[in-house]
Amino acid sequence: MPFLPLSQVRHLRDELQDTKAEISTWGCEGYGDNIKQWSDSCDEDVGAVVRVTSAEEAAIVVRFATRHQIPLAVRGGGYSTSGSSTARGGIVLDLAKLRRVRIDPEARVVVAEGGALWADIDVAAAQHGLAVVGSTLSHIGAAGATLGGGYGWLTGQYGLAIDNLRWAKVVLADGSIVIASETSHPDLFWALRGAGQEFGVAVELGFRAHPQRNAVFAGTLLFPPEKLSVVVDFANRFETQTDGKQGLWFGFTVAPAMTQCCILVVVFYNGDQERAEQFFAPLLQAEPIANTAGMIPYDSLNGILNTTDTLHRRGSDTEVNISYPLDVAMGPRKSMLGSNVTLPLDLAFVQSVYDEFNGMITNCPQTRDSRLLFELLPNAQIMRVPDDATAFANRGPYYNVSCLFRWYDADLDVQLRLWQASLLGRIEETAGIKRPGYQGPRRGTGIYANYAGHDASSKILFGDNFPRLQELKKKYDPHNTFDKWHRIRPLVNNRE
Ligand SMILES: Cc1cc2nc3c(=O)[nH]c(=O)nc-3n(C[C@H](O)[C@H](O)[C@H](O)COP(=O)(O)OP(=O)(O)OC[C@H]3O[C@@H](n4cnc5c(N)ncnc54)[C@H](O)[C@@H]3O)c2cc1C
The missing domain is CATH 3.40.462.20 (Vanillyl-alcohol Oxidase; Chain A, domain 3)
Incomplete structure (x- = not known):
């Protein structure tokens, strides 16, 4: 794969001008930090890291990557150890600045932006005596975990994170922004719950929350x-x-x-x-x-297994005022x-x-x-x-x-x-x-x-659900813009 040419970087900068998105390319100050993943084995030189601040900015980047067939990776918490959130020579769409969390205590709904970590959600929800099913490691990206399933300590009571997902706002490969739920694009909503990383960028997720006042x-x-x-x-x-x-x-x-x-x-x-x-x-x-x-307290629970993490590069751009430990070692x-x-x-x-x-x-x-x-x-x-x-x-x-x-x-x-x-x-x-x-x-x-790590077969991973995923891939991502996770190939003429 050729490295992203300078002309395309310039073109991307033009498309993002007048937005708050930050573009970091080789040679820019901070580039080395911006390509850092949780695992050193996943650090790759990329053409550009684009740190977006809104769904609309994310849509510009996705549309650009699809139109120019540029390898694209979406990065949430950065915890992948298989390299699925980085793109050698391509574009990394970094969601580190999309971490706001809103709570509707009456409806018991937690709305989290696509780059929110479980820590953001746990702390925000606890302020209203609520909790969601979230990972046992609170520095993990909530969307990254949820789109693949999402196991947590509350799973025994409420199932997986996807079983508590009410809707997701998603940027599709063509740059359109849609809501997926039981009533809006229900087929996409089906695919998002288990194989979501292959279908778009989840820029916002609405979770069902549960009362959790007790320690x-x-x-x-x-x-x-x-x-x-x-x-x-x-x-x-x-x-x-x-x-x-x-x-x-x-x-x-x-x-x-x-x-x-x-x-x-x-x-x-x-x-x-x-x-x-x-x-x-x-x-x-x-x-x-x-x-x-x-x-x-519940909002400390998912921190008991946290170790070295990526937070030092993420800042704390969130409505919840959380101060994180400053870990310096990533590897x-x-x-x-x-x-x-x-x-x-x-x-x-x-x-x-x-x-x-x-x-x-x-x-x-x-x-x-x-x-x-x-x-x-x-x-x-x-x-x-x-x-x-x-x-x-x-x-x-x-x-x-x-x-x-x-x-x-x-x-x-x-x-x-x-x-x-x-x-x-x-x-x-x-x-x-x-x-x-x-x-x-x-x-x-x-x-x-x-x-599932490196080189897992998506056919084996998804079993009986695999054929439907291929059909939906053809509908929602026919050019395979989102192919860094487990590579579900779109169905071509009813063949794999
Ligand atoms: C130490 C460790 C502990 C773990 N514990 C748990 C656990 O308790 N429960 C559990 O269910 N899982 C657990 N996991 C697995 C974890 O859920 C996945 O690794 C998850 O994908 C990490 O998400 P991330 O955003 O942090 O990582 P990233 O590397 O940023 O992303 C991982 C994948 O998700 C995609 N992605 C991230 N955000 C988005 C988004 N907003 N829209 C679309 N795609 C996105 C990326 O493109 C990439 O393909 C654990 C993993 C590790 C390494």
């Missing part, structure tokens, strides 16, 4: 590896004991000052401390080596990949995952900040929605497993990604819905598209 019980526990059986035992009873108000994540990471992996457990209970402590008693009484669990290289498991888990299998993961970290110490998590969020509300009601294709009686690798040396990119794919593949084939002899209901593909 919640949450935090992290660390256990030595010898306690694995206690944790797996508890996890295996989780499904029958939860009433939807709890969440349990557990997995492996290296704690500071340790040289081998310990067991990380994240607990969540939307209720009072007494009941929470009863529910999690087997874990709390198992002598964790560290325990931060306690009552916290290192990262890769996120997912899989699935069903319960009950076999202890020997989980032990083998620990051994393999721990082996990598001890053999390659620069990966020590990696982590692997079994994410048990009650799934009844997710499965209540039929598979063909939205494009999202991961509604089944199983749980996500996420694996985040971090490393520094670019020479290890290929090797570590292959190793990660092999580990996650083994998890699915041994303990997930693809294992031989799996007897449970055949629902969903078992792959959360937002965790």
Whole structure:
């Protein structure tokens, strides 16, 4: 792909003159910061980063890219580790200045601009005693997470973020701005809920909010590896004991000052401390080596797993006055990949995952900040929605497993990604819905598209919903302007 020629940059500047959009190109002051992604492995030289301040400015950029067939990427929170929010040599449409959040407390609706982070939404909604289903990491872009599905601690009570999406204002590939909802462009609304990144720029999203005045019980526990059986035992009873108000994540990471992996457990209970402590008693009484669990306000909940983030480059252009920590380090290289498991888990299998993961970290110490998590969020509300009601294709009686690798040396990119794919593949084939002899209901593909990483096949990701997505791609994005996420090709003459 040729680098964006200067003549086109000039042309784009002309189209954006008299607007507040900022264009940053190679050689401009701040260009280096503007191309920074959450993962160093995704930093690419681009032709231009355009930071827009309105839907209309975004529309000018999208129309320009489509008309001139320039590679375009949309960047929200920048957390993609597969490079889907950057475009080598092309245009990055940066939504960092579209972060305003409005609340309608009477209607219980939260309206967030397309670049809002979950932190913006959580804090704004909490001021009215409300909450939405949002990611467990509050520095992630709300639109980026929602368009692919959106799991959060409230999923057990209210389903996915898309199940609580009432409408979205979208810039389409031709630069038109439309509202997608159950009554306006319902086919587009169907596609946006699960595969939205492939259909346009969501410049505004309207979420159903839920009353959330009470504080919640949450935090992290660390256990030595010898306690694995206690944790797996508890996890295996989780499904029958939860009433939807709890969440349990557990997995492996290296704690500071340790040289081998310990067991990380994240607990969540939307209720009072007494009941929470009863529910999690087997874990709390198992002598964790560290325990931060306690009552916290809901708007702090999704910050408990935040680490180094991108906020230093984003400012705080929002109506809510939030002051963020000033993290300066963006790197290192990262890769996120997912899989699935069903319960009950076999202890020997989980032990083998620990051994393999721990082996990598001890053999390659620069990966020590990696982590692997079994994410048990009650799934009844997710499965209540039929598979063909939205494009999202991961509604089944199983749980996500996420694996985040971090490393520094670019020479290890290929090797570590292959190793990660092999580990996650083994998890699915041994303990997930693809294992031989799996007897449970055949629902969903078992792959959360937002965790799918590099080179995932969109046909496999979207399963039975894939043909309809291709048809809609032909209708809404026939020239494939939005092709950086999982590359759904428009249907051509009824062929793929
Ligand atoms: C450490 C970590 C923790 C995570 N935890 C969770 C979790 O708890 N729950 C969960 O559901 N997911 C989780 N995810 C997955 C996360 O939801 C996706 O990575 C999401 O796409 C990130 O969105 P972003 O805007 O921050 O990233 P970006 O890199 O900016 O964008 C990711 C993709 O979304 C597109 N996009 C972003 N904003 C828009 C927009 N407004 N309109 C159109 N397209 C847009 C981009 O073009 C790109 O294709 C996690 C990921 C990581 C790395």
